Structure formats: C-alpha cells, structure tokens
C-alpha cells in the first residue's frame with residue numbers, strides 16, 4: 001500500500017474543492033476502487049467481515065436502503081415506516097433469541113449502530129438500573145469478551161473486572177467470577193460466542209450465579225446471535241445461550257454480521273423493558289422543545305433500518321438456517337484440515353469460528369506463509385494463535401480444498417523456519433514479554449496516522 005491510498009491514481013483533496021466534480025466521474029472512481037478491493041475477500045480466503053459476500057444480496061439491500069437513505073428516523077411523524085421497520089427488527093430478533101420463554105417481564109429491544117453500540121447501551125442500562133450501593137458500579141467480563149465492554153466501562157465510568165479463562169476450554173473461570181461479585185456488581189458478562197476463539201461461555205452457570213445475586217447477565221451474541229440459534233436447530237452441539245436460559249437479562253446480536261444486513265446496525269435485546277427504559281435520555285425543559293432519543297445517536301439513517309428489515313424479512317428462518325448449514329459444515333471441514341496436523345492445536349470447542357495455535361512453533365510462521373497464498377487470517381496473542389471466522393464466501397466450491405493444501409504447505413514452512421522470528425508476529429501477536437508501553441504507543445500512532453495521513457502529504 002502506498003503512503004496515502006490511491007495517491008498515484010486520483011487527486012488528493014486537502015480542502016473542499018471550489019468547483020464540484022461531475023457525478024459520472026465520481027461514480028466511476030468509486031466503482032473502480034470498490035472493484036479493486038473486492039477480490040481480497042471474494043476468493044473466500046478472508047476471515048470474517050464479509051458475512052454474506054453475495055453481490056445480488058448487497059444490490060437488493062442497496063435498493064432497499066435507497067428508498068429511505070435521506071430519511072431521518074428521528075422524525076417519526078414524517079416516516080411511520082421507520083416505526084414499523086424498527087419495531088419488527090426488534091420483535092424478530094427477540095423471537096429468534098427465545099424471548100417467548102420470558103415469564104414475569106415484558107421483553108424489549110433497541111436498534112443500535114453496531115455491536116459496540118449495543119454493548120455500550122447494555123453497560124449504561126445496568127449502571128442506571130443496578131444498585132451500586134457503595135460507590136462505583138462494576139461488571140465482570142471474561143478476558144475473552146470483546147474490548148467494547150472495556151470501552152463502555154471507560155466511557156460510562158463502570159469498572160470492568162477481568163475474569164481469567166481456562167486455557168484449554170477458553171471458557172470463563174466461574175470460581176473467579178463468584179469470588180469477585182460484590183455489592184457494587186450490577187451484571188455479569190458471557191459471550192456466545194467470543195470473537196477470539198469462537199467458543200461459548202457457560203451461560204447456564206453464569207445465569208445461575210446472576211440469579212443467586214440478583215444481578216444482570218449480558219450475553220454477547222454480537223457475533224453468534226444470528227447464527228448459533230440456527231446451528232442449534234441443525235443439531236450442532238451448542239449449549240443454550242438465549243433467553244430460555246434462566247438469568248439471562250440482555251443479549252446483543254449484530255444484524256450487520258450474520259444477520260446479513262448492511263454495516264451499521266445491531267440489536268440489543270432486554271428481557272425486561274424497565275431495564276431498557278432506564279437508559280433512555282430525555283430533556284423535557286429544553287427551549288428547543290422536548291427532546292428524547294432512544295439511544296446514543298440523535299439523527300439516524302432511515303435507509304439502514306429499511307435495509308436491515310429487508311434482509312431479515314427476505315431471508316426468514318429458512319434462509320438463515322440454509323446459510324448456517326453451509327457455514328457450519330465448511331467450518332467443520334476446515335477444522336478437520338487443522339486437526340490432521342499433529343503440530344497444530346485447536347483452542348477449546350469452536351463452531352463456525354475456529355482458532356488454532358501450535359506448541360511446536362510460532363503459529364505466525366503459518367500466518368506468514370498463508371499470506372503468500374492470499375489468506376487473510378485474524379491474529380491473536382497470549383498465546384499466539386490465528387483464527388478464521390467462517391462466512392459465506394468460504395462456502396464456495398474449492399475453498400476448503402485450497403485451505404487444506406495451503407495449510408499443509410504452511411505447516412511445512414513453519415517447521416522449516418521454526419528457529420527464525422515470524423514476520424507477521426510483531427503486528428498481530430504478543431510482543432515478547434507481554435503487554436507493553438511500546439505496544440500502546442505503536443497502536444496509538446497507527447490510529448492517528450490513518451486519520452491524519454492526508455495532512456502529512458507534501459503539496460504536489
């Protein structure tokens with residue numbers, strides 16, 4: 001990649017151009033960039049991120065989006081359609097996640113802009129609703145739970161207590177959780193499944209603990225929420241994790257992942273609407289009028305609600321089940337290829353997403369080699385591991401076979417180069433000696449460079 005993307009092909013804008021550019025020229029530029037970038041994942045060799053990977057589906061969503069792209073979902077009197085879309089997205093998600101089995105409270109939901117938004121709203125709701133008797137509220141999250149919980153804790157002043165996980169199963173250490181619950185603990189957290197290993201925490205036991213202490217339990221189904229229910233229906237060995245489990249009080253599920261909607265939506269489900277209502281913000285004595293909005297955002301895209309609704313209604317249960325079937329069987333076949341190598345070890349009991357490491361060499365050697373064959377894996381640390389979140393692009397014919405061949409060659413490469421330092425390890429893997437200030441500074445610089453790069457380009 002050049003210093004500044006596309007600097008060699010297109011004009012760089014360091015300020016708002018005085019004269020506008022013709023629509024046709026802009027559209028062909030956008031199309032060229034997008035067509036150039038698609039092949040990275042269209043091959044099926046890229047982990048996660050492109051969940052549907054079907055251009056016909058994307059065209060359909062774009063058309064649905066286009067009818068409401070200019071609508072602000074905040075102005076409900078102008079667009080009753082948005083009330084229908086949002087309410088139905090919530091109702092369909094609640095139904096899929098077992099809300100029918102909730103007794104004694106009224107289930108409810110919130111559509112947010114993504115998994116981070118759903119998690120943030122859950123943390124906020126528990127802080128507002130919970131009884132932090134003696135000071136700052138805290139929640140207990142498994143180390144493997146998504147960084148969004150820590151981010152939300154940082155934003156809302158909620159302490160995140162980090163529970164260790166069993167190194168073999170990668171599931172949360174229940175004894176640690178039990179010992180660290182105190183009078184300020186407002187909720188526990190479990191993942192179904194977690195992003196790193198694709199494993200599911202013991203939700204039933206976490207639920208029992210939560211009930212025993214009268215606190216909440218958030219299940220992070222951002223990744224698994226729209227695929228695990230169908231994996232269970234198909235008979236895959238997945239423990240119950242939804243509202244049918246006593247003690248589960250909120251679940252986040254990302255429509256923009258295995259819900260196959262456009263990027264920018266997620267659903268946060270509540271077993272009890274009182275918990276949701278406690279995180280609403282309103283200002284009734286503002287000179288500009290009485291103000292309220294259900295979540296962190298003010299104005300919201302009507303297009304995204306329409307497209308998300310369209311994806312769900314179009315696929316239906318049978319569509320989601322069919323996609324899940326292909327993904328689960330592809331993942332199982334890819335895992336078999338990993339298991340055929342005694343030097344590789346799969347982490348815990350994964351399902352649609354699997355992670356593996358090696359006790360014989362640094363797994364980043366395998367990553368180094370796979371990159372030369374066009375694979376884009378996600379890297380992990382402590383221990384170094386790499387993962388593949390299987391999505392629909394991997395279910396195309398030939399991908400599993402390519403995986404088996406390339407992985408075998410990668411293992412040979414790793415065995416031959418085991419005495420050297422892997423190239424990709426420094427970026428993705430654990431810097432030797434564990435977490436460090438250097439790693440913090442490095443990551444901060446990377447983020448800043450991404451935002452500021454156009455300013456640093458010398459004038460042409």
Ligand SMILES: *Cc1c(COP(=O)(O)O)cnc(C)c1O
Pocket residue numbers: 114115116117119146148191193194195220221222223224254266
């Ligand atoms: C993706 C993900 C999140 C965060 O979602 P964003 O949509 O990226 O904000 C949270 N938890 C898990 C398990 C995820 O995979």
